[in-house]
Amino acid sequence: MCLSIPARVISIERDMATVSVGGTEYKASLQIVENVQVGDYILLHTGFAIQKLDIREAEESLKVFDEFIELNRQLDEEEVKTGKRIV
Amino acid sequence: MKYMDEYRDKRLVDQLVERIRSLSRTPVQLMEVCGGHTMSIQKFGIPSLLPETVRLVSGPGCPVCVTGRQFIDKAIAFARLNDVIITTFGDLIRVPGSTSSLEKEKAGGADIRIVYSVLDALQIALDHKDKQVIFLGIGFETTSPGSAAGIKKAAELCIPNFFLYSAHKVMPPAMRALIHEGIAISGFIAPGHVSTITGIAMYEEFPETFGVGCVVSGFEPVDLLQAVLMLVEQVESRRPKVEIQYKRAVRPEGNPKALQLLREVFEPQDDWWRGLGVLPGSGLKLKKAFQHFDAENEFAIDVEETREEKGCICGEVLKGLKQPGDCKLFGKACTPSDPAGACMVSNEGTCHAWYRYHRHG
Numbered sequence: 001m002c003l004s005i006p007a008r009v010i011s012i013e014r015d016m017a018t019v020s021v022g023g024t025e026y027k028a029s030l031q032i033v034e035n036v037q038v039g040d041y042i043l044l045h046t047g048f049a050i051q052k053l054d055i056r057e058a059e060e061s062l063k064v065f066d067e068f069i070e071l072n073r074q075l076d077e078e079e080v081k082t083g084k085r086i087v
Numbered sequence: 088m089k090y091m092d093e094y095r096d097k098r099l100v101d102q103l104v105e106r107i108r109s110l111s112r113t114p115v116q117l118m119e120v121c122g123g124h125t126m127s128i129q130k131f132g133i134p135s136l137l138p139e140t141v142r143l144v145s146g147p148g149c150p151v152c153v154t155g156r157q158f159i160d161k162a163i164a165f166a167r168l169n170d171v172i173i174t175t176f177g178d179l180i181r182v183p184g185s186t187s188s189l190e191k192e193k194a195g196g197a198d199i200r201i202v203y204s205v206l207d208a209l210q211i212a213l214d215h216k217d218k219q220v221i222f223l224g225i226g227f228e229t230t231s232p233g234s235a236a237g238i239k240k241a242a243e244l245c246i247p248n249f250f251l252y253s254a255h256k257v258m259p260p261a262m263r264a265l266i267h268e269g270i271a272i273s274g275f276i277a278p279g280h281v282s283t284i285t286g287i288a289m290y291e292e293f294p295e296t297f298g299v300g301c302v303v304s305g306f307e308p309v310d311l312l313q314a315v316l317m318l319v320e321q322v323e324s325r326r327p328k329v330e331i332q333y334k335r336a337v338r339p340e341g342n343p344k345a346l347q348l349l350r351e352v353f354e355p356q357d358d359w360w361r362g363l364g365v366l367p368g369s370g371l372k373l374k375k376a377f378q379h380f381d382a383e384n385e386f387a388i389d390v391e392e393t394r395e396e397k398g399c400i401c402g403e404v405l406k407g408l409k410q411p412g413d414c415k416l417f418g419k420a421c422t423p424s425d426p427a428g429a430c431m432v433s434n435e436g437t438c439h440a441w442y443r444y445h446r447h448g
């Protein structure tokens with residue numbers, strides 16, 4: 001019931017949006033969010049868009065993850081080289 | 088699906104697990120207080136990935152589970168009135184009341200309809216002007232703004248036959264109550280979707296007053312493991328604080344429009360939580376200006392005496408004191424198809440999640 005899923009806004013008519021979740025379309029009320037536009041990702045919960053997803057943040061954290069993997073790889077390499085446990 | 092799949096990346100999961108394993112020294116007990124987290128944690132088998140030092144326990148985060156039998160009994164009493172249509176989220180109809188359930192009442196002829204949104208309930212009211220339509224409002228701050236929006240719509244459109252029976256609750260009093268009860272919690276995995284609405288200011292008291300950190304987490308394995316890592320880092324460095332892991336959805340200030348709507352429509356009331364009892368200011372009731380939409384105000388009902396299920400230890404489970412496997416009824420007299428207690432009904436309930444994903448654990 002607390003489930004909220006990311007959905008992409010396809011079209012907007014007054015305070016109702018049509019959104020797509022992996023190809024399936026749903027209606028989402030925009031009554032409790034601000035500045036939502038077509039193309040935005042929102043979190044859909046019991047028929048309401050409850051928040052706009054911050055795409056910049058999402059991309060950013062994925063990038064941070066990549067760096068994290070890279071860092072771990074480097075540490076591993078160093079551990080192998082020096083024979084010492086670093087983290 | 089975009090912005091979900093990336094957070095299930097196996098490589099990342101492995102790396103995070105490795106990092107947690109190498110960093111964690113102090114034994115910690117981390118509690119999630121969101122049913123969605125409970126479900127994800129069991130579904131993805133997160134506990135089996137963690138070192139012995141990190142123990143995860145579920146708290147009172149499933150709205151259906153913490154809602155009292157009295158609420159169900161009252162809803163049943165409403166359902167038995169003439170010319171009343173009960174509208175509700177699907178989870179609630181199977182929750183056992185003292186002697187019946189909404190599902191049984193429905194089978195017996197009561198007009199009870201499952202809706203996906205409060206807006207569907209409004210539509211039913213518009214379509215059936217000769218009936219009184221009562222919407223059962225349960226859920227935390229994720230869900231209550233929807234009910235508030237529904238009430239505002241009903242007021243705007245002057246829908247006289249729409250009513251709310253509210254068991255909406257707010258999270259912080261329950262988290263506080265757990266700490267006051269002395270339950271060992273080294274950090275909270277704070278609810279992701281509640282926080283999209285509330286923001287994070289309400290969690291500040293936990294590190295400040297109780298030394299317990301809070302990390303607001305998303306729902307995918309990478310999210311949850313990263314949140315665990317952040318809490319482990321906090322414990323190891325002895326610096327509890329409030330942090331957001333789920334940055335793509337949670338802003339520090341939350342959703343101001345939804346918060347404004349909540350303040351306009353609801354005011355706090357004392358409310359009863361399974362396992363925790365009555366907590367001051369932990370529930371939401373309609374403000375005076377909207378009282379004519381309050382089902383409790385508008386209908387006189389006879390409610391049977393509340394009787395709790397014997398043997399059900401839901402209350403202890405919701406406080407993280409016991410696990411579903413400790414319950415004698417678990418998997419025997421209590422299963423998802425024939426639940427004895429509330430924690431077995433909703434798929435966010437701890438007992439349900441255990442039954443589904445690791446019955447043998």
Ligand code: SF4
Nearest residue numbers: 400401414421428438
């Ligand atoms: S298994 Fe059923 S009876 Fe036992 S605690 Fe869970 S919900 Fe209650």
